[in-house]
Amino acid sequence: MSLTPSNMLPLGTNAPDFKLVNTIDDTFVSLDEAKGLNGTLILFICNHCPFVIHVNPQLSQLAKDYVSKGINCIAISSNDVDNYPQDAPHLMKQHAIENDYKFPYLYDQTQDVAKAYNAACTPDFYVFNDELKLVYRGQLDDSRPGNNLELTGKDIRDTLDSLLNKQPVSKTQKPSVGCNIKWK
Structure with a gap:
Protein backbone atom coordinates (compact mmCIF):
# COMPACT_ATOMS: atom_id res chain seq x y z
CA MET A 1 0.00 0.00 0.00
CA SER A 2 1.26 3.44 -0.84
CA LEU A 3 1.20 6.12 1.82
CA THR A 4 0.36 9.34 0.04
CA PRO A 5 -0.57 12.24 2.34
CA SER A 6 -3.26 14.72 1.43
CA ASN A 7 -2.32 18.20 0.26
CA MET A 8 -3.42 20.76 2.78
CA LEU A 9 -5.55 23.19 0.76
CA PRO A 10 -5.56 26.60 2.53
CA LEU A 11 -8.35 27.07 5.05
CA GLY A 12 -10.94 29.58 3.87
CA THR A 13 -10.69 28.42 0.25
CA ASN A 14 -14.02 28.51 -1.59
CA ALA A 15 -15.27 25.07 -2.63
CA PRO A 16 -14.55 24.64 -6.33
CA ASP A 17 -17.78 24.14 -8.26
CA PHE A 18 -18.55 20.98 -10.18
CA LYS A 19 -21.29 19.10 -11.98
CA LEU A 20 -20.64 15.36 -12.21
CA VAL A 21 -22.59 12.20 -12.86
CA ASN A 22 -23.89 10.36 -9.81
CA THR A 23 -23.10 6.73 -10.54
CA ILE A 24 -25.88 5.55 -8.23
CA ASP A 25 -28.73 6.92 -10.36
CA ASP A 26 -26.99 8.28 -13.51
CA THR A 27 -28.11 11.88 -12.89
CA PHE A 28 -25.85 14.90 -12.92
CA VAL A 29 -25.27 16.55 -9.55
CA SER A 30 -23.79 19.99 -8.96
CA LEU A 31 -22.17 21.24 -5.79
CA ASP A 32 -24.95 23.79 -5.39
CA GLU A 33 -27.61 21.06 -5.57
CA ALA A 34 -25.84 18.67 -3.18
CA LYS A 35 -24.42 21.04 -0.57
CA GLY A 36 -25.79 20.99 2.96
CA LEU A 37 -27.64 23.81 4.68
CA ASN A 38 -25.14 23.85 7.56
CA GLY A 39 -22.05 22.36 5.91
CA THR A 40 -20.73 19.97 3.31
CA LEU A 41 -18.29 17.08 3.60
CA ILE A 42 -16.59 16.28 0.30
CA LEU A 43 -14.60 13.09 0.18
CA PHE A 44 -12.38 11.75 -2.57
CA ILE A 45 -12.54 7.98 -2.49
CA CYS A 46 -12.45 4.98 -4.79
CA ASN A 47 -13.55 1.38 -4.76
CA HIS A 48 -10.29 -0.55 -4.43
CA CYS A 49 -8.09 1.44 -2.03
CA PRO A 50 -7.48 -0.49 1.22
CA PHE A 51 -7.58 2.78 3.17
CA VAL A 52 -11.06 3.56 1.81
CA ILE A 53 -12.23 0.00 2.36
CA HIS A 54 -11.07 0.38 5.97
CA VAL A 55 -13.10 3.58 6.56
CA ASN A 56 -16.24 2.65 4.59
CA PRO A 57 -18.32 1.76 7.67
CA GLN A 58 -17.63 5.19 9.17
CA LEU A 59 -18.34 7.00 5.87
CA SER A 60 -21.77 5.45 5.73
CA GLN A 61 -22.44 6.21 9.39
CA LEU A 62 -21.32 9.85 9.08
CA ALA A 63 -23.97 10.50 6.46
CA LYS A 64 -26.63 8.78 8.55
CA ASP A 65 -25.66 10.85 11.59
CA TYR A 66 -25.30 14.28 9.98
CA VAL A 67 -27.58 14.61 6.93
CA SER A 68 -30.61 15.19 9.16
CA LYS A 69 -28.61 18.00 10.83
CA GLY A 70 -28.05 19.82 7.54
CA ILE A 71 -24.59 18.54 6.69
CA ASN A 72 -24.46 16.71 3.39
CA CYS A 73 -21.79 14.32 2.19
CA ILE A 74 -20.58 14.07 -1.40
CA ALA A 75 -18.14 11.37 -2.54
CA ILE A 76 -16.07 11.72 -5.70
CA SER A 77 -13.89 9.18 -7.49
CA SER A 78 -11.31 10.62 -9.86
CA ASN A 79 -9.22 7.53 -10.58
CA ASP A 80 -8.13 6.59 -14.09
CA VAL A 81 -10.48 3.72 -14.91
CA ASP A 82 -8.55 2.67 -18.01
CA ASN A 83 -5.69 1.50 -15.81
CA TYR A 84 -7.82 0.78 -12.73
CA PRO A 85 -11.02 -0.77 -14.10
CA GLN A 86 -12.18 -1.78 -10.60
CA ASP A 87 -13.05 1.91 -10.13
CA ALA A 88 -15.31 2.13 -13.19
CA PRO A 89 -18.67 3.90 -12.77
CA HIS A 90 -20.81 0.75 -12.95
CA LEU A 91 -18.72 -0.72 -10.14
CA MET A 92 -18.93 2.53 -8.18
CA LYS A 93 -22.70 2.09 -8.14
CA GLN A 94 -22.34 -1.47 -6.86
CA HIS A 95 -19.79 -0.31 -4.27
CA ALA A 96 -22.14 2.44 -3.03
CA ILE A 97 -25.02 0.00 -2.64
CA GLU A 98 -22.87 -2.61 -0.86
CA ASN A 99 -21.53 0.01 1.56
CA ASP A 100 -24.92 1.65 2.16
CA TYR A 101 -23.81 5.10 1.02
CA LYS A 102 -26.52 7.67 1.75
CA PHE A 103 -24.81 10.29 -0.41
CA PRO A 104 -24.02 10.77 -4.08
CA TYR A 105 -20.96 8.93 -5.42
CA LEU A 106 -19.79 11.05 -8.33
CA TYR A 107 -17.42 10.16 -11.16
CA ASP A 108 -14.78 12.75 -12.12
CA ASN A 129 -19.15 25.61 6.12
CA ASP A 130 -22.57 26.90 5.10
CA GLU A 131 -20.89 29.51 2.87
CA LEU A 132 -18.78 26.80 1.16
CA ARG A 144 -5.41 2.99 9.51
CA PRO A 145 -5.49 -0.51 8.06
CA GLY A 146 -3.49 -2.71 10.41
CA ASN A 147 -2.78 -0.20 13.22
CA ASN A 148 -5.52 -1.63 15.46
CA LEU A 149 -6.90 1.80 16.40
CA GLU A 150 -10.67 2.04 16.59
CA LEU A 151 -12.41 3.62 13.59
CA THR A 152 -14.40 6.52 15.07
CA GLY A 153 -14.33 9.39 12.57
CA LYS A 154 -13.30 11.61 15.50
CA ASP A 155 -11.51 14.34 13.55
CA ILE A 156 -14.36 14.80 11.06
CA ARG A 157 -17.05 14.41 13.74
CA ASP A 158 -15.39 17.05 15.94
CA THR A 159 -15.29 19.40 12.94
CA LEU A 160 -18.93 18.80 11.99
CA ASP A 161 -20.05 19.21 15.60
CA SER A 162 -18.12 22.50 15.83
CA LEU A 163 -19.90 23.74 12.70
CA LEU A 164 -23.30 22.79 14.06
CA ASN A 165 -22.58 24.39 17.44
CA LYS A 166 -21.20 27.58 15.83
CA GLN A 167 -17.86 26.94 17.54
CA PRO A 168 -14.41 27.48 16.01
CA VAL A 169 -13.00 24.47 14.17
CA SER A 170 -9.66 23.29 15.50
CA LYS A 171 -6.70 24.55 13.47
CA THR A 172 -4.80 21.38 14.41
CA GLN A 173 -5.49 19.23 11.37
CA LYS A 174 -3.55 16.13 10.36
CA PRO A 175 -3.28 15.20 6.68
CA SER A 176 -5.18 12.16 5.55
CA VAL A 177 -3.09 9.32 4.16
CA GLY A 178 -3.95 6.66 1.64
CA CYS A 179 -3.42 5.48 -1.88
CA ASN A 180 -2.51 8.15 -4.39
CA ILE A 181 -5.18 9.23 -6.85
CA LYS A 182 -4.56 7.28 -10.04
CA TRP A 183 -3.82 10.06 -12.52
CA LYS A 184 -4.10 9.61 -16.27
Whole structure:
Protein backbone atom coordinates (compact mmCIF):
# COMPACT_ATOMS: atom_id res chain seq x y z
CA MET A 1 0.00 0.00 0.00
CA SER A 2 1.26 3.44 -0.84
CA LEU A 3 1.20 6.12 1.82
CA THR A 4 0.36 9.34 0.04
CA PRO A 5 -0.57 12.24 2.34
CA SER A 6 -3.26 14.72 1.43
CA ASN A 7 -2.32 18.20 0.26
CA MET A 8 -3.42 20.76 2.78
CA LEU A 9 -5.55 23.19 0.76
CA PRO A 10 -5.56 26.60 2.53
CA LEU A 11 -8.35 27.07 5.05
CA GLY A 12 -10.94 29.58 3.87
CA THR A 13 -10.69 28.42 0.25
CA ASN A 14 -14.02 28.51 -1.59
CA ALA A 15 -15.27 25.07 -2.63
CA PRO A 16 -14.55 24.64 -6.33
CA ASP A 17 -17.78 24.14 -8.26
CA PHE A 18 -18.55 20.98 -10.18
CA LYS A 19 -21.29 19.10 -11.98
CA LEU A 20 -20.64 15.36 -12.21
CA VAL A 21 -22.59 12.20 -12.86
CA ASN A 22 -23.89 10.36 -9.81
CA THR A 23 -23.10 6.73 -10.54
CA ILE A 24 -25.88 5.55 -8.23
CA ASP A 25 -28.73 6.92 -10.36
CA ASP A 26 -26.99 8.28 -13.51
CA THR A 27 -28.11 11.88 -12.89
CA PHE A 28 -25.85 14.90 -12.92
CA VAL A 29 -25.27 16.55 -9.55
CA SER A 30 -23.79 19.99 -8.96
CA LEU A 31 -22.17 21.24 -5.79
CA ASP A 32 -24.95 23.79 -5.39
CA GLU A 33 -27.61 21.06 -5.57
CA ALA A 34 -25.84 18.67 -3.18
CA LYS A 35 -24.42 21.04 -0.57
CA GLY A 36 -25.79 20.99 2.96
CA LEU A 37 -27.64 23.81 4.68
CA ASN A 38 -25.14 23.85 7.56
CA GLY A 39 -22.05 22.36 5.91
CA THR A 40 -20.73 19.97 3.31
CA LEU A 41 -18.29 17.08 3.60
CA ILE A 42 -16.59 16.28 0.30
CA LEU A 43 -14.60 13.09 0.18
CA PHE A 44 -12.38 11.75 -2.57
CA ILE A 45 -12.54 7.98 -2.49
CA CYS A 46 -12.45 4.98 -4.79
CA ASN A 47 -13.55 1.38 -4.76
CA HIS A 48 -10.29 -0.55 -4.43
CA CYS A 49 -8.09 1.44 -2.03
CA PRO A 50 -7.48 -0.49 1.22
CA PHE A 51 -7.58 2.78 3.17
CA VAL A 52 -11.06 3.56 1.81
CA ILE A 53 -12.23 0.00 2.36
CA HIS A 54 -11.07 0.38 5.97
CA VAL A 55 -13.10 3.58 6.56
CA ASN A 56 -16.24 2.65 4.59
CA PRO A 57 -18.32 1.76 7.67
CA GLN A 58 -17.63 5.19 9.17
CA LEU A 59 -18.34 7.00 5.87
CA SER A 60 -21.77 5.45 5.73
CA GLN A 61 -22.44 6.21 9.39
CA LEU A 62 -21.32 9.85 9.08
CA ALA A 63 -23.97 10.50 6.46
CA LYS A 64 -26.63 8.78 8.55
CA ASP A 65 -25.66 10.85 11.59
CA TYR A 66 -25.30 14.28 9.98
CA VAL A 67 -27.58 14.61 6.93
CA SER A 68 -30.61 15.19 9.16
CA LYS A 69 -28.61 18.00 10.83
CA GLY A 70 -28.05 19.82 7.54
CA ILE A 71 -24.59 18.54 6.69
CA ASN A 72 -24.46 16.71 3.39
CA CYS A 73 -21.79 14.32 2.19
CA ILE A 74 -20.58 14.07 -1.40
CA ALA A 75 -18.14 11.37 -2.54
CA ILE A 76 -16.07 11.72 -5.70
CA SER A 77 -13.89 9.18 -7.49
CA SER A 78 -11.31 10.62 -9.86
CA ASN A 79 -9.22 7.53 -10.58
CA ASP A 80 -8.13 6.59 -14.09
CA VAL A 81 -10.48 3.72 -14.91
CA ASP A 82 -8.55 2.67 -18.01
CA ASN A 83 -5.69 1.50 -15.81
CA TYR A 84 -7.82 0.78 -12.73
CA PRO A 85 -11.02 -0.77 -14.10
CA GLN A 86 -12.18 -1.78 -10.60
CA ASP A 87 -13.05 1.91 -10.13
CA ALA A 88 -15.31 2.13 -13.19
CA PRO A 89 -18.67 3.90 -12.77
CA HIS A 90 -20.81 0.75 -12.95
CA LEU A 91 -18.72 -0.72 -10.14
CA MET A 92 -18.93 2.53 -8.18
CA LYS A 93 -22.70 2.09 -8.14
CA GLN A 94 -22.34 -1.47 -6.86
CA HIS A 95 -19.79 -0.31 -4.27
CA ALA A 96 -22.14 2.44 -3.03
CA ILE A 97 -25.02 0.00 -2.64
CA GLU A 98 -22.87 -2.61 -0.86
CA ASN A 99 -21.53 0.01 1.56
CA ASP A 100 -24.92 1.65 2.16
CA TYR A 101 -23.81 5.10 1.02
CA LYS A 102 -26.52 7.67 1.75
CA PHE A 103 -24.81 10.29 -0.41
CA PRO A 104 -24.02 10.77 -4.08
CA TYR A 105 -20.96 8.93 -5.42
CA LEU A 106 -19.79 11.05 -8.33
CA TYR A 107 -17.42 10.16 -11.16
CA ASP A 108 -14.78 12.75 -12.12
CA GLN A 109 -13.82 11.34 -15.52
CA THR A 110 -11.63 14.30 -16.53
CA GLN A 111 -9.98 14.51 -13.09
CA ASP A 112 -10.54 18.28 -13.23
CA VAL A 113 -12.44 18.32 -9.94
CA ALA A 114 -9.70 16.45 -8.08
CA LYS A 115 -7.18 18.93 -9.46
CA ALA A 116 -9.36 21.89 -8.45
CA TYR A 117 -9.49 20.55 -4.87
CA ASN A 118 -5.77 19.67 -4.94
CA ALA A 119 -6.78 16.15 -3.87
CA ALA A 120 -3.89 13.71 -3.60
CA CYS A 121 -5.06 10.51 -1.99
CA THR A 122 -7.98 8.26 -1.21
CA PRO A 123 -9.53 8.97 1.16
CA ASP A 124 -9.13 12.74 1.15
CA PHE A 125 -11.59 14.81 3.22
CA TYR A 126 -12.73 18.43 2.95
CA VAL A 127 -15.31 20.11 5.19
CA PHE A 128 -16.91 23.36 4.07
CA ASN A 129 -19.15 25.61 6.12
CA ASP A 130 -22.57 26.90 5.10
CA GLU A 131 -20.89 29.51 2.87
CA LEU A 132 -18.78 26.80 1.16
CA LYS A 133 -15.56 28.05 2.79
CA LEU A 134 -13.02 25.37 3.74
CA VAL A 135 -12.83 24.85 7.50
CA TYR A 136 -11.16 21.42 7.59
CA ARG A 137 -9.00 19.24 5.39
CA GLY A 138 -7.28 16.13 6.59
CA GLN A 139 -7.88 12.76 8.13
CA LEU A 140 -11.04 11.01 9.27
CA ASP A 141 -9.30 9.84 12.45
CA ASP A 142 -6.07 8.09 13.50
CA SER A 143 -7.22 4.60 12.46
CA ARG A 144 -5.41 2.99 9.51
CA PRO A 145 -5.49 -0.51 8.06
CA GLY A 146 -3.49 -2.71 10.41
CA ASN A 147 -2.78 -0.20 13.22
CA ASN A 148 -5.52 -1.63 15.46
CA LEU A 149 -6.90 1.80 16.40
CA GLU A 150 -10.67 2.04 16.59
CA LEU A 151 -12.41 3.62 13.59
CA THR A 152 -14.40 6.52 15.07
CA GLY A 153 -14.33 9.39 12.57
CA LYS A 154 -13.30 11.61 15.50
CA ASP A 155 -11.51 14.34 13.55
CA ILE A 156 -14.36 14.80 11.06
CA ARG A 157 -17.05 14.41 13.74
CA ASP A 158 -15.39 17.05 15.94
CA THR A 159 -15.29 19.40 12.94
CA LEU A 160 -18.93 18.80 11.99
CA ASP A 161 -20.05 19.21 15.60
CA SER A 162 -18.12 22.50 15.83
CA LEU A 163 -19.90 23.74 12.70
CA LEU A 164 -23.30 22.79 14.06
CA ASN A 165 -22.58 24.39 17.44
CA LYS A 166 -21.20 27.58 15.83
CA GLN A 167 -17.86 26.94 17.54
CA PRO A 168 -14.41 27.48 16.01
CA VAL A 169 -13.00 24.47 14.17
CA SER A 170 -9.66 23.29 15.50
CA LYS A 171 -6.70 24.55 13.47
CA THR A 172 -4.80 21.38 14.41
CA GLN A 173 -5.49 19.23 11.37
CA LYS A 174 -3.55 16.13 10.36
CA PRO A 175 -3.28 15.20 6.68
CA SER A 176 -5.18 12.16 5.55
CA VAL A 177 -3.09 9.32 4.16
CA GLY A 178 -3.95 6.66 1.64
CA CYS A 179 -3.42 5.48 -1.88
CA ASN A 180 -2.51 8.15 -4.39
CA ILE A 181 -5.18 9.23 -6.85
CA LYS A 182 -4.56 7.28 -10.04
CA TRP A 183 -3.82 10.06 -12.52
CA LYS A 184 -4.10 9.61 -16.27
